Amino acid sequence: MFNSSTTPSSWINIFSREEGLETVYTNNMMVRLIASKNGTEIIHHRLARTGVMGLTPATHWDELESLCLLSGSLRVTYGSETSVLYPGDKLVASPVHEHVCIVAMENSEFLYVSSAPVFQSYQRSVSGFHELAVQIALKDGYTASHCERIRRYSLMIGCELNLNAIELLSLSCGALFHDIGKIQIPDEILMKPGRLSPEEFDIIKQHTIFGRDIMDSPENPFLHVGSKVAEQHHERYDGSGYPYGLKKDEIYLPAAIVAVVDSYDAMVSNRPYQPARKKTDAVREIASLSGKLYNPQVVNAFLKVVDTFTYED
Ligand SMILES: [Fe+2]
Structure with a gap:
């Protein structure tokens, strides 16, 4: 030194x-x-x-x-x-x-x-990150703290599952920007109070594909690693998810982790249409859906680390 x-x-x-x-x-x-x-x-x-x-x-x-x-x-x-x-x-x-x-x-x-x-590339990627984070915060009702919580919880599960380095990087980046595709969904649909029509829900589902494309864009080289997570975070273990209806191990494991964490965080957060539920209720519901909506391996790891989750805004 x-x-x-x-x-x-x-x-x-x-x-x-x-x-x-x-x-x-x-x-x-x-x-x-x-x-x-x-x-x-x-x-x-x-x-x-x-x-x-x-x-x-x-x-x-x-x-x-x-x-x-x-x-x-x-x-x-x-x-x-x-x-x-x-x-x-x-x-x-x-x-x-x-x-x-x-x-x-x-x-x-x-x-x-x-x-x-390498320092200049730090500066470029950090300013790119910042611009995108602001766009998400302006577009969606979620705050930046929601995105950071999803990233942090997902990473703890990924470490518990001993993911390899590229999966962990994909998980960290993909979890942080999993809903980036929502910036291309019209406000009147994204912010609509009440029920969405089937046609409107089909448009919402497109945020997964839009997210993948934004993260894969040559303008965002620092986001490429996370694009598959944005694309697949609404796929469900039993094939009932979207955009492709992938099942079981067809779903990229980091995306299966974000699926669990995103659902859990939505349950324990106050939302315009639903007050926050108790952590114990949310954990019980996730556990009950293991092997149905969620990958059992991911749910097991989630149950091991969930007590260490701290809800920081
Ligand atoms: Fe989403």
Whole structure:
């Protein structure tokens, strides 16, 4: 690690950028560029509990990436291998060959060093995330906190099921943006009080396909990983869901997880047409629908972790 006595004085100019340019925030991550020179970047991360960071292998990428944990603990899944890092532990890859999913098990801080610049792509993806989150909040009655809760609960189930890195990244991104397709549904249908006609419900169902297309768009490369979750989160285990009526293991497991969590969160939230139900009632209903609407493997994992869910707005 660098300190003031080993930092070359010429690096001081690099720090003299306007404040703000070198820091990126999301609701669960703060990323600060500490130093950069000749393409190498040293970035300080703060990741809040259940926050996620992903590394994706890319063709033509042959760089050194290293992470050293300063505080907290990180659950790191490299491909399908999972380990836990504690302060002082480090990860080094040159290059990263497989997807890596890093989940903060508690509030954590680490230094990340890359031999090629990555910070600008953080800025681009964070501003893209922010714009989409605002669009969803404006369009739907849901708040950003609903989306973040779905992401957090889904991720806890995904970890319980030992999903591999790409499934965990798909789950985290797909859960957060599962209803993004609603931005293309007309307001008069989305916000209609009372019953929808069959034709109107057919239009609502389209939000799954619209969501997949938005997330697969070349404009949103940081969302591609989650598109299948948006597409399949209303499929049901017995084939009664939409848009395709997929059954059992035909449904992508991360999407089957979001199906359970989205239903559970709707039950325990106050909605315009329905007051919040008790957590115990909601858990009992989900359990009773195991093997019918919901994947039994997912329901079992849900029952193991649901007591740790905290409803934070
Ligand atoms: Fe939905």
